[in-house]
Amino acid sequence: GVASAGFDARRRKANNVFYFLDSNASAARWVSADPAPDEWTSQFASSGVKGESLSAVFPWVRPQGWHADAPATALPVPTAEVLSDTSEGATRTIRLKVSSRRGAPMLLAYAEDGAALRRAFLNGKPLLDNSSAAADGRRSPLRLSYAAPPAEGFELLLEVDPSAPLRLTVQDISFGLPQLPGQQLTPRPAHMMPAPAFRSSDTTVVGRDFNF
Numbered sequence: 587g588v589a590s591a592g593f594d595a596r597r598r599k600a601n602n603v604f605y606f607l608d609s610n611a612s613a614a615r616w617v618s619a620d621p622a623p624d625e626w627t628s629q630f631a632s633s634g635v636k637g638e639s640l641s642a643v644f645p646w647v648r649p650q651g652w653h654a655d656a657p658a659t660a661l662p663v664p665t666a667e668v669l670s671d672t673s674e675g676a677t678r679t680i681r682l683k684v685s686s687r688r689g690a691p692m693l694l695a696y697a698e699d700g701a702a703l704r705r706a707f708l709n710g711k712p713l714l715d716n717s718s719a720a721a722d723g724r725r726s727p728l729r730l731s732y733a734a735p736p737a738e739g740f741e742l743l744l745e746v747d748p749s750a751p752l753r754l755t756v757q758d759i760s761f762g763l764p765q766l767p768g769q770q771l772t773p774r775p776a777h778m779m780p781a782p783a784f785r786s787s788d789t790t791v792v793g794r795d796f797n798f
Contacts, residue, residue, distance in 0.1 A: 602787035662687035685739025690758035702750035
């Protein structure tokens with residue numbers, strides 16, 4: 587019952603790591619949902635390993651993992667361009683164009699604190715409205731994942747309480763780890779493979795916070 591066949595090229599071990607660039611802090615780190623570095627992912631942990639929940643990058647994801655400091659490279663950051671910002675009565679309406687300057691195949695936009703947010707629309711289609719509140723009356727957070735966005739991005743319209751600040755986080759995700767100056771990464775051995783996690787396995791994530 588305790589015997590194991592081990593791993594080989596036909597029965598491979600899954601592991602994961604991704605690169606996260608926090609453009610607000612001008613800092614980067616390698617992040618993994620694995621319990622600890624293994625013989626391949628240990629090459630990303632030369633600066634020392636720290637425990638971390640993936641919620642530090644994706645607030646709605648709970649697995650514990652580890653991270654290690656990484657060089658912050660100059661990657662284009664996603665944008666949230668203000669197209670209009672108007673107030674009428676007790677409602678402030680912010681119209682944004684959200685896009686990936688590096689043409690990433692996935693864009694995330696989220697506002698975890700729903701206190702200021704009343705309604706949200708994606709390209710004119712409702713995402714959140716008054717019926718989205720929880721049973722205790724708290725407003726639901728905005729969590730948007732957009733796969734294969736057009737090159738020009740998408741339009742996000744937010745109706746908010748004008749008396750409360752709103753922070754919107756935008757992240758773009760591309761497949762593959764970045765080529766960092768002076769760092770040579772060894773490929774996985776034949777008995778390993780990337781874990782099937784489309785956001786957090788062999789990806790590059792660039793994030794930026796916007797305050798409105």
